[in-house]
Amino acid sequence: MKEDSKRKIGVARRTDWKTEPMPEQCETFVLHRRFRDEEMLALRRGNIPQSMEDKWFWYMEGSTLWAHRSWTGNCIYRIDFKEDNDHIVTVNRDPEQYRCTSIAEDIEALNNLLKWWTEVPYDHYTEWLSETYDMLKSADGQSKLPAVIETERLILRPWEEADAEECYKYAKDPRVGPMAGWPVHTGVENSRRIIRDMLIAPEIYAIVLKETGLPVGSIGLHHNELAEKEDEAELGYWLGVPYWGRGIVPEAARAILRHAFEDLGLDRVWCCYFDGNERSKRVQKKLGFRYQRTIEHAPVPQLGETRKNHINLMTKAEWKNINRGSENQGRQ
Numbered sequence: 001m002k003e004d005s006k007r008k009i010g011v012a013r014r015t016d017w018k019t020e021p022m023p024e025q026c027e028t029f030v031l032h033r034r035f036r037d038e039e040m041l042a043l044r045r046g047n048i049p050q051s052m053e054d055k056w057f058w059y060m061e062g063s064t065l066w067a068h069r070s071w072t073g074n075c076i077y078r079i080d081f082k083e084d085n086d087h088i089v090t091v092n093r094d095p096e097q098y099r100c101t102s103i104a105e106d107i108e109a110l111n112n113l114l115k116w117w118t119e120v121p122y123d124h125y126t127e128w129l130s131e132t133y134d135m136l137k138s139a140d141g142q143s144k145l146p147a148v149i150e151t152e153r154l155i156l157r158p159w160e161e162a163d164a165e166e167c168y169k170y171a172k173d174p175r176v177g178p179m180a181g182w183p184v185h186t187g188v189e190n191s192r193r194i195i196r197d198m199l200i201a202p203e204i205y206a207i208v209l210k211e212t213g214l215p216v217g218s219i220g221l222h223h224n225e226l227a228e229k230e231d232e233a234e235l236g237y238w239l240g241v242p243y244w245g246r247g248i249v250p251e252a253a254r255a256i257l258r259h260a261f262e263d264l265g266l267d268r269v270w271c272c273y274f275d276g277n278e279r280s281k282r283v284q285k286k287l288g289f290r291y292q293r294t295i296e297h298a299p300v301p302q303l304g305e306t307r308k309n310h311i312n313l314m315t316k317a318e319w320k321n322i323n324r325g326s327e328n329q330g331r332q
Contacts, residue, residue: 099304284312
């Protein structure tokens with residue numbers, strides 16, 4: 001890994017990220033769990049969000065771990081580690097910040113998060129990112145990544161901070177973010193920070209309508225715990241409610257899939273949807289993704305809960321067959 005990547009990840013401290021205090025509305029319970037030395041080392045290192053996939057900022061002060069949602073800064077968990085392995089957990093109970101109200105559910109969710117935080121190498125994304133940039137740079141040092149992808153009705157381009165008002169217009173709707181696993185945006189400045197810290201990233205595109213020149217959603221390729229290898233990625237997307245049912249996401253996704261397989265040389269693209277998200281299920285079926293498996297209690301870190309997650313996959317060979325079939329049908 002590059003030295004600058006090591007430096008950016010470092011050991012997390014409170015001042016490395018925006019944080020809000022634990023609210024007065026909170027509850028305490030005991031979490032019995034034994035941690036190995038290497039697990040405690042991972043927790044002491046903390047996590048400074050580096051990508052769209054980093055949903056949590058956490059750090060340790062002494063024997064106390066503070067866990068904050070990366071997008072809002074809200075403190076969800078405080079863990080006071082004890083030598084007898086009966087650790088004291090304080091959990092956020094402000095309904096505006098955290099929806100879970102059951103200690104049993106919190107114990108399950110927190111155990112899943114702790115397993116994820118101590119087993120998944122959080123520097124993996126940054127390492128992959130630097131290697132991908134090296135691979136995609138030409139001899140003169142200029143990136144070969146296209147700045148814009150164009151379709152019949154859409155322009156897919158990098159997000160800009162100036163898009164904050166349009167982003168907030170759609171991301172404040174509770175029918176958009178929570179269904180995809182992230183909280184509603186709380187204001188224009190909140191959207192601006194999310195654009196700056198999360199959306200301005202390689203292979204993340206604003207979905208812009210040609211007829212208006214304004215963004216109405218987002219789509220992109222992510223490298224995460226599901227898509228760990230260099231030749232694979234996960235496709236993610238969201239769209240403003242007024243534009244549902246117009247075929248915009250399938251149109252954008254087909255362009256991104258072509259870019260993934262032809263330009264980036266990927267071999268596999270994953271795509272998921274949470275149980276109950278029938279719109280996303282239909283989109284993925286329409287695109288040609290194949291069902292792989294279901295995770296019954298998948299962590300949803302930004303919302304501090306677990307959900308049933310359905311996982312689909314498309315390989316490069318399958319994508320070629322789908323496109324070959326479309327081309328043959330068009331010639332008939």
